[in-house]
Amino acid sequence: MPYKENVAIVLCLHRLRNIRMNMAEAIGKVQRWHILEPDDKTLITGGKVYIAPADYHLLVEREGYFSLSVDEPVNFSRPSIDVLLESIVQARWARAGAALLSGANCDGALGMLKMHQAGYFTAVQLPTDAEIPTMPEAALALFKPTCQFSANELVQVCLRALSLYT
Amino acid sequence: MLFEALPEISEKELEHFFQIMLTKYGEDFRGYAPASLKRRLGTVLKRYGLPNMQTLNQRLLTQPEYYERFISEITVSTTELFRDPSAWVALKNQLVPLFASFPQVHIWHVGCSTGEEVLSVAILLQEMGLYDRTQIYATDIDRSALEQAQKATYPLRHRELYEKNLKAVLPNVPFSKYAWEEQGNLVFSPSLLRGVRFLRHNVVTESTFGKFEIILCRNLLIYLTPSLQDQVVTKLIRALQAGGIFMIGTKESLFWCQAAQQLIPLNEVERIYQKKP
CATH class of the missing domain: 3.40.50.150 (Vaccinia Virus protein VP39)
Structure with a gap:
């Protein structure tokens, strides 16, 4: 993904608890993107890739910062993709888009639906292309996204979402 | 398939909630981070089968005995021995x-x-x-x-x-x-x-x-x-x-x-x- 100084990427991955930090460190620096796990109330700024910390929900606030929570897991997941996406819809951000990839449960489907209903760009990985199709299938059962893609098209999908807002 | 759809909460309903909590119970929720507060309120509505925030506000206004239970629901109790x-x-x-x-x-x-x-x-x-x-x-x-x-x-x-x-x-x-x-x-x-x-x-x-x-x-x-x-x-x-x-x-x-x-x-x-x- 080419570096964009006015774009922030937020990654929400289901992963094991009690393994802290290593995700951001493992990915390190890709091109000029600064990859990090945000702390609570971190201001969201461009040129960064934020990874939801293990064992916390990650939410965005209207004022442009993250909030974390240790509320109960949603869809057995913390962080939950639904919680993140719903917070984007609630915050009524003017410019946002979401892509849902491979996953083993239905987390994210409802959040994607809400993003779609609120008029945001939504992209869902083709179930046939996904390592585990459950998650994209759950979303596609609820609505028709802006587009479907295979993993090697993800960058183009992101650029397409950005082009809508420039 | 299990979906946890939560009821929507408007700014006006939230404002009304803040007022009730402040004037009736002396609790100030205005400084709570909105994203997670809204989500928790939504969870409470769902758990009690309440159709909307208005109903919850009405209940808090007229049934003080409901208050302690509500506080217990709205506060997050996730904790564990030696977490982290x-x-x-x-x-x-x-x-x-x-x-x-x-x-x-x-x-x-x-x-x-x-x-x-x-x-x-x-x-x-x-x-x-x-x-x-x-x-x-x-x-x-x-x-x-x-x-x-x-x-x-x-x-x-x-x-x-x-x-x-x-x-x-x-x-x-x-x-x-x-x-x-x-x-x-x-x-x-x-x-x-x-x-x-x-x-x-x-x-x-x-x-x-x-x-x-x-x-x-x-x-x-x-x-x-x-x-x-x-x-x-x-x-x-x-x-x-x-x-x-x-x-x-x-x-x-x-x-x-x-x-x-x-x-x-x-x-x-x-x-x-x-x-x-």
Whole structure:
């Protein structure tokens, strides 16, 4: 993904608890993107890739910062993709888009639906292309996204979402 | 397939909720971080089968007896014994060097919830040989959580995790020294609570009580807006003795808090700070 100084990427991955930090460190620096796990109330700024910390929900606030929570897991997941996406819809951000990839449960489907209903760009990985199709299938059962893609098209999908807002 | 669709809550309904809480119950929810507050309110509506926020507001307005139950639902009680073990190891390493010479150590555990971390502190102090010089005040806004904390009794399903966490913090201490199975529950030794006073206290709206050598406030600040975080942290640092320890959650930050200038980090990664002498 080419570096964009006015774009922030937020990654929400289901992963094991009690393994802290290593995700951001493992990915390190890709091109000029600064990859990090945000702390609570971190201001969201461009040129960064934020990874939801293990064992916390990650939410965005209207004022442009993250909030974390240790509320109960949603869809057995913390962080939950639904919680993140719903917070984007609630915050009524003017410019946002979401892509849902491979996953083993239905987390994210409802959040994607809400993003779609609120008029945001939504992209869902083709179930046939996904390592585990459950998650994209759950979303596609609820609505028709802006587009479907295979993993090697993800960058183009992101650029397409950005082009809508420039 | 299971979907957890939550009811929408409008700004107007939220405003009405704030007013009821403030004027009828003296609780100020205006400084709670909106995203997670809305989500929790939505969860409460769903759990009670209430169609919308208006119904909940009406209930809070006309049925004061519903209030305690509501507070219990709206506050987050997620906690565990030695949650984030590496943070507790870091605290353990500070305790003896800092407080071995103190005749008395006063600890305030803010937002103690169901008490698992109070037990964590108690076990640490016991093992460090400091317990009998310590007075622990453990406070929370949620009465039913405090009641559970006083019983020191938890679902047995937590045993594996708690045992693993204890081992990570105190590798030579057998879990059975402090906890055992009783009637299908996990019960902690009542002696761990002999120096603990549980009090119902709202750190947002109420003033502090006394001075403390150690203040723990973990994963409470995340539910507040930056400006309210600033107010609460200012209040807590004022209640901290010079040289005292301030410990927050490992993903919490103090960058919105002016008063944090009075702190020096003892362990930045684990978010353990010391008030400047």
